[in-house]
Amino acid sequence: MSTLYLLHKPYRMLSQFTDERGGRATLKDVIDMPGIYAAGRLDYDSEGLLLLTDDGALIHRISDPRHKQPKTYWVQVEGEPGDTALDALRQGVTLKDGVTRPARVRRLSDPRVAPRQPPIRRRIETPTTWLEVVITEGRNRQVRRMTAHVGHPTLRLIRVAIGAWRLxxxxxxxxxxxxxxxxxxxxPSSARATRRRS
Structure with a gap:
């Protein structure tokens, strides 16, 4: 039996409990449970679901790419990707570290997401589009690099699910x-909700 903590990591927070440089928000600012570690990570400028536990075997099963846990992201991109761009993501694109596995991609009409502080920088003349992107890899900044590759840079990225665990x-x-x-x-029936530390 293991305990798993599901955390909504805010924007501009490290996916760890310490900051060697100092001055940046860390997980300790919102959850201070002794002996837990993140199973995988989210970039400082990304938001969303982070799983934590003190069970090393569980961390390995969640984060090891061989287990191919699907990760679901809601991604706000610059512009309006056409079918050609979306099909490229679905088939796999060639990045500097190789070809990505095929992704599941669909447009989102109006996702309900919490406002971000600060909000994204928007150019009035350039529309934005929300996509749902599901990948089974965990390369560094992979989704951002994939959308940039097809000409639509990521403006905001929220991980909403890891496997069956949801945000x-x-x-x-x-x-x-x-x-x-x-x-x-x-x-889910055994979950208990806890608000951030004040």
């Missing part, structure tokens, strides 16, 4: 815990 119900900085009675089996 729903958590505002930025909030977390909840789940008791896992079997490896990799979410138990």
């Amino acid at each position: 729903e119900g958590l505002a930025p900085g909030q977390w909840r815990s789940e008791t896992l009675h079997a490896p990799m089996k979410p138990r």
